[in-house]
Amino acid sequence: MTGPAPDTITVNGHRLWQSLMDLAEIGAYDDERTGLRGVNRLALTDADAAGRRQVIAWLEQAGLTVRIDRMGNIYGRREGTDPTAAPVLTGSHIDSVATAGAFDGCLGVLGGIEVVRTLDERGISTRRPIEIGVFTEEEGVRFGTDMLGSAVAAGRLSLEYAHALTDRDGRTLGGELSRTGFHGPADVRLDPPYACVECHIEQGPVLAENDVQVGVVTGVQGISWQEITIHGRAAHAGTTPTHLRADAGLAAARIGVHLRSMVDSGGYGELRATVGHLAVHPDLTNIVPARAEFTVDLRNPDDARMARAEEDLAAFLRTLEDGTPGLTLTTRRMARTAYVPFDERVQKVIARAADDHGLEHISLLSGAGHDAQEIAALCPTAMVFVRGEYDGISHNPREYSTPEACTHGVDVLATTLLRLAAQDPS
């Protein structure tokens, strides 16, 4: 290998795009609503397992040493010249929601692989090892807790907790790890890397509105997930007087409308609220629902305002309960992450890399959760965001980033990793 490392490095955008399109074929489906081809690779399903095997093949073709830990997290390691130096970590996830596009998570994993392919082509060695992480169940839609693999790797959640989580069919994550062959031997607790950089699509409209293709992420807003169960009383729709009803479905509707009014009030800063899952029982046309179960997803970049939103929602639930005889509400916390600020030094390295590639960029906050926010507990961490089209729509087959935007984002990732991997310990 030759050295010293160049100041900037550009990747092969065509090869990167081909990898994105190839991976998108695994778990692909025809989406009747959009008429587009979508991706359905829920964590640890057969489709996700097939995607994982493809990624492992690419990691090995790139000469990386692959290890799989007890959470099914996959790591590909490219050694550095200094056997004592901690690695620079990159990567993301390839599990998806049920109605996904080709970019969410995959860009960070395949982008990392493309960086290594480029370093090898150029014969570039780095002082520090570079590791690509592929984390399990980042979406959290199958087992109910997002950023799960990286949270266990970072020590925020226990392996026992994660293995015991079940999907809606009662299958445990531990069992699915064994079934798919991804219950690995490696220790799940990650040794602190020197630094971590994750490249990901923005999944929002900010970069497009500012007409730039890449962004430097300053942190991740807080996320609050809870499941609310309402028990009312089944009753005949035609004969039960309105004043005698305990309608669990109506109570759920009132909560959904109230959440939106909380958002619109502006009293909780940049609060976002979503009821994404909802089911009523017995779910029959002429029976007042006896039970309703639904989820509440709250996001806020301000921990204090998030806490107040949660308190005010809880107060509204109590009011509903007190105001309707026969109605009882229970809430279960599914997930809760505080606002995570990213490392300013790493942000500076990313920003300078973008400058050196002649790319305009802005700094912005992440609206979605990412594995990087878990790794941030272990080492200096930040993220590169890539612009999305169509208001940055994501978790939808319409999710799309141009080949140019993807290439620019991975160019910035490559130069950032190169510089971090060459740095002396500070």
Add this chain to the structure above:
Amino acid sequence: MTGPAPDTITVNGHRLWQSLMDLAEIGAYDDERTGLRGVNRLALTDADAAGRRQVIAWLEQAGLTVRIDRMGNIYGRREGTDPTAAPVLTGSHIDSVATAGAFDGCLGVLGGIEVVRTLDERGISTRRPIEIGVFTEEEGVRFGTDMLGSAVAAGRLSLEYAHALTDRDGRTLGGELSRTGFHGPADVRLDPPYACVECHIEQGPVLAENDVQVGVVTGVQGISWQEITIHGRAAHAGTTPTHLRADAGLAAARIGVHLRSMVDSGGYGELRATVGHLAVHPDLTNIVPARAEFTVDLRNPDDARMARAEEDLAAFLRTLEDGTPGLTLTTRRMARTAYVPFDERVQKVIARAADDHGLEHISLLSGAGHDAQEIAALCPTAMVFVRGEYDGISHNPREYSTPEACTHGVDVLATTLLRLAAQDPS
């Protein structure tokens, strides 16, 4: 046989109660919510078929001639002394909702059988035949149209329409009739009976509030069922700004809350509104729902006010659609029945029978739909209501009428049928 017919006749309440309890064992389940034993006999399931076979056995043991028509409607006929006289029809249904009690429908069928048993014991003959009808899919929760069997028998709906209806698993009613062996040979169009009287639990609180055990039903309020489908746009819960969302689930919630406000406004008379079925897609915690499907069940004893409620709901849907870019709403009519007034002469016969049994009674409107309202298109028709406990809760395992109330109701039915069957043509 001996004659003439006595002026009043009382049935064997213990035998009636035993039949109700025996039939309730077929399709019984342990209801976790109430801790009670419930009944689940959705139309043309194996449980319903087993219940039908038991009822046919009882009809035959009572010496009745049994026929089954092409809708699976079952009729048991007791001949009269005049071979040319049209029969007096009674009966109801034994299909149930998924979370039912032991009385809804069954009281009318088993009450009719108990009347015949009593006539036989007393050696009483009648000039007119007495027929007991057991109608298919009265609840309408499996195939989406209620009073289905009686509506086809009365000619309001076609046999082809009914056979083509499908349940949520795509199975057709015609197929289920064949599968369960209840696709009978008899003509489905019913020859006009001389009169029809159905005995049924009130499924409401009015009789209890007035402290009487039986009621004379003056008519059935109008029923409007429609299915509303909302198409919005799936989007990431964390990153999609609120103003860019087309949230199908939130729109459904707004409609549910608006319906209740319409009811509470008092501007639509005695309107009752229920959203009993609701589903969102993709139904995942962190995705704004792209689609919501739900049913709206409206009841009103005033056709003009019902029509205005439907129009105002439609106007609200248009407002919602116009106010939210990316949101489209479609509605499908599932069922629509106008207010049905019952025959005053038959009501008088019922009221006098109650008087002669020394039973206090009131006249009241039915909040639920009943097979009798379909038969009312063919002949003079009315109903006997039996008091229910616990505010008359029904479609719930807590549904309960006392043995005394059931016996009193069937005593009134027996004397009413006896007098109608003895009457000369008018």
